[in-house]
Amino acid sequence: MASQALHFLNPTYSAPNRSLSRVSSPSKPLLLAQSPRLVRPISAISSDIDSSSSSPSVLISGNGKGGIFGGDGTAAAAAVADVSGIEVDAVTEAELKENGFRSTRRTKLVCTIGPATCGFEQLEALAVGGMNVARINMCHGTRDWHRRVIERVRRLNEEKGYAVAIMMDTEGSEIHMGDLGGAASAARAEDGEIWTFSVRAFDSPLPEQTINVNYEGFAEGPHIYIFVRAFDSPLPEQTINVNYEGFAEDVKVGDDLLVDGGMVRFEVIEKIGPDVKCRCTDPGLLLPRANLTFWRDGSLVRERNAMLPTISSKDWLDIDFGISEGVDFIAISFVKSAEVIRHLKSYIAARSRDSDIAVIAKIESVDSLKNLEEIIRASDGAMVARGDLGAQIPLEQVPSAQQKIVQLCRQLDRPVIVASQLLESMIEYPTPTRAEVADISEAVRQRADALMLSGESAMGQYPEKALTVLRSVSLRIEKWWREEKRQEAMVLPEISSSFADSISEEICNSAAKMVKGMKMEVQKIHSLEKTLDVLAQDLAKVQLMISVEVESNFCNFSIASEFRFAYLKSDKLRLNFGKVTMGLGTTLYGLRLCSTHVLECLRSSWLVSSIVIEAHLADNLEVDAIFVYTKTGQMASLLSRCRPDCPIFAFTTTTSVRRRLNLQWGLIPFRLNFSDDMESNLNRTFSLLKARGMIQSGDLVIAVSDMLQSIQVMNVP
Numbered sequence: 001m002a003s004q005a006l007h008f009l010n011p012t013y014s015a016p017n018r019s020l021s022r023v024s025s026p027s028k029p030l031l032l033a034q035s036p037r038l039v040r041p042i043s044a045i046s047s048d049i050d051s052s053s054s055s056p057s058v059l060i061s062g063n064g065k066g067g068i069f070g071g072d073g074t075a076a077a078a079a080v081a082d083v084s085g086i087e088v089d090a091v092t093e094a095e096l097k098e099n100g101f102r103s104t105r106r107t108k109l110v111c112t113i114g115p116a117t118c119g120f121e122q123l124e125a126l127a128v129g130g131m132n133v134a135r136i137n138m139c140h141g142t143r144d145w146h147r148r149v150i151e152r153v154r155r156l157n158e159e160k161g162y163a164v165a166i167m168m169d170t171e172g173s174e175i176h177m178g179d180l181g182g183a184a185s186a187a188r189a190e191d192g193e194i195w196t197f198s199v200r201a202f203d204s205p206l207p208e209q210t211i212n213v214n215y216e217g218f219a220e221g222p223h224i225y226i227f228v229r230a231f232d233s234p235l236p237e238q239t240i241n242v243n244y245e246g247f248a249e250d251v252k253v254g255d256d257l258l259v260d261g262g263m264v265r266f267e268v269i270e271k272i273g274p275d276v277k278c279r280c281t282d283p284g285l286l287l288p289r290a291n292l293t294f295w296r297d298g299s300l301v302r303e304r305n306a307m308l309p310t311i312s313s314k315d316w317l318d319i320d321f322g323i324s325e326g327v328d329f330i331a332i333s334f335v336k337s338a339e340v341i342r343h344l345k346s347y348i349a350a351r352s353r354d355s356d357i358a359v360i361a362k363i364e365s366v367d368s369l370k371n372l373e374e375i376i377r378a379s380d381g382a383m384v385a386r387g388d389l390g391a392q393i394p395l396e397q398v399p400s401a402q403q404k405i406v407q408l409c410r411q412l413d414r415p416v417i418v419a420s421q422l423l424e425s426m427i428e429y430p431t432p433t434r435a436e437v438a439d440i441s442e443a444v445r446q447r448a449d450a451l452m453l454s455g456e457s458a459m460g461q462y463p464e465k466a467l468t469v470l471r472s473v474s475l476r477i478e479k480w481w482r483e484e485k486r487q488e489a490m491v492l493p494e495i496s497s498s499f500a501d502s503i504s505e506e507i508c509n510s511a512a513k514m515v516k517g518m519k520m521e522v523q524k525i526h527s528l529e530k531t532l533d534v535l536a537q538d539l540a541k542v543q544l545m546i547s548v549e550v551e552s553n554f555c556n557f558s559i560a561s562e563f564r565f566a567y568l569k570s571d572k573l574r575l576n577f578g579k580v581t582m583g584l585g586t587t588l589y590g591l592r593l594c595s596t597h598v599l600e601c602l603r604s605s606w607l608v609s610s611i612v613i614e615a616h617l618a619d620n621l622e623v624d625a626i627f628v629y630t631k632t633g634q635m636a637s638l639l640s641r642c643r644p645d646c647p648i649f650a651f652t653t654t655t656s657v658r659r660r661l662n663l664q665w666g667l668i669p670f671r672l673n674f675s676d677d678m679e680s681n682l683n684r685t686f687s688l689l690k691a692r693g694m695i696q697s698g699d700l701v702i703a704v705s706d707m708l709q710s711i712q713v714m715n716v717p
């Protein structure tokens, strides 16, 4: 039986000591200790995850010559010639080479693009500085302006190999100010000054100290944006247009008018038709299109504008624009319920059958907090939009809301962005405040997927410097937490709804655990061991065939710890753990499944009641990277969710999935054409990455894929 199952290729490769020492033990089979570097099942690897008929069992150690990993000159030459076959950007490549893969940045960075950063060179500087996603805010600028930004980002990606994703953020129908008139990018309101907020559509210059409001219910509802409309003629000073036409009717004399959640505060002193005269009580900077809320007797006034749709008619036009431009993400402002997200997702699906635009729910209102879980489940990701959130709930509740949203998103496997005011002072100053650095580090410590710059990159004085601060603080804090080994364990509930998905989930959880070097519980079954004793005799290893029926599912199981390989395959009907190949004192890696399904099988067939826990597992495994081959990105996301201790190289066949994965924690997305044959995929990847100096022989890699449900642990040949 054993001879039938075990095939060894010439073991010419001498593995680095670290891997040898971990797998060697006096009881280990000799043959295996010679070439533990590569784990390679032959019949186990199948392109058909649904096939359960063949018993995948043969586990083979590979070698440098003539093996599937193609150490011979021809294969290598072909691979070198094919270097362009893998798409990765220069920044990632340089980072990998300089720092080695363990210390690449895990936290992703989103930059809002505005007048300060819309040029090609400026965009390139941001890409070089680590921008993963460019956000365009439809509150500002014209569609033509945004189209030009999108074109430039595209060109950057095409010409320089970046995968900068584009996120379009809707305006929403909350109340906000209009433009400040002319080329004014900001205006300062001083204490005691009288400003006019107006709902008038100014064709001609606004009168002095008048503000036009873009919301017709402005004077009636709570959220008032000061509209920054493109006026033909400059607005007069101290005049602000409001986008909500009801504004002048909704507000009352004595109300507090908060700009941008309180960055500037006014008191309503007089209403004159469409104009509302306000006295500045907290001076500050008025930014175009800043959000407006009004408060009465200490509470947020939510009147007619609470009935405004989440997606306004203008937003629908912007969404159409986003779909036709093929943006990667659409972020929806002021989401109140999951329904609106589902509605939008079905609209996108109907409008663009083959596009996969992800919908991000911005959590920035009281309603969104109330329906948080349902909203996150319905969305493809969420944003902690602290700017408006802080205007709707007491400021001191924002940190706990942030933590809750970040945690919930990770549990539900949705990327989460922490946004607004991370480096607010850098709009004006070249260095951040200490408090801002502490705020960034808290978001990094919470393991948010991404951090976002708004005004800092859109219209600030120091966009690149702000990005550098974001990047270097993220890197430093990530490193510190890794060194401290103080990762807070988070319970990750099972999220899959189908059997196949639950296996993917288990595989990802297991792979991530292996990386962490945490001890895993491995179960050795007494009676099985006895059987092995008998069967083994002088044999170095024994292969057993176990096929057990559990609740009408056939189960087979395959392990070859010596090769540090484990896999399983399944279809709808059968959980398929083929033959068990194990030596005495076997070490199993990454098999939580083993402890659940398999043991149940073993218990019933071998009538085992007592189980010994064996645990000389992935301790100090020091895995350098996880490789995941994923077509849809799902397995990459599941791995990212585990926040493993090493980076995740996500290989995907489409550029759109590559860009989308760029938002998620720890993922380094590559575009690569790969097949269903994992052997050749790995072979090709190793050659391509080695040729570019991004990995080296001996690096320890765990590979998983969504085509073959497997986990492989191997040293790069």
Ligand SMILES: Nc1ncnc2c1ncn2[C@@H]1O[C@H](COP(=O)(O)OP(=O)(O)O)[C@@H](O)[C@H]1O
Binding pocket: 112, 113, 114, 115, 137, 139, 140, 141, 185, 287, 288, 289, 290, 291, 387, 454, 455, 456, 458, 459
């Ligand atoms: N496309 C744009 N055109 C002009 N100004 C912009 C643009 N995008 C952003 N800005 C400026 O950057 C500031 C911060 O951006 P952001 O936080 O996205 O918007 P908001 O302040 O409206 O929430 C805006 O207030 C605006 O002054």
Ligand SMILES: C=C(OP(=O)(O)O)C(=O)O
Binding pocket: 137, 139, 169, 291, 333, 362, 364, 384, 385, 386, 387, 388, 389, 419, 420, 454
């Ligand atoms: C990100 C936010 O949304 P916007 O910048 O569009 O107001 C926020 O409110 O924090």
Ligand SMILES: [K+]
Binding pocket: 137, 138, 139, 169, 170, 171, 172, 333
């Ligand atoms: K917005």
Ligand SMILES: [Mg+2]
Binding pocket: 333, 364, 385, 387, 388, 389
């Ligand atoms: Mg907002």
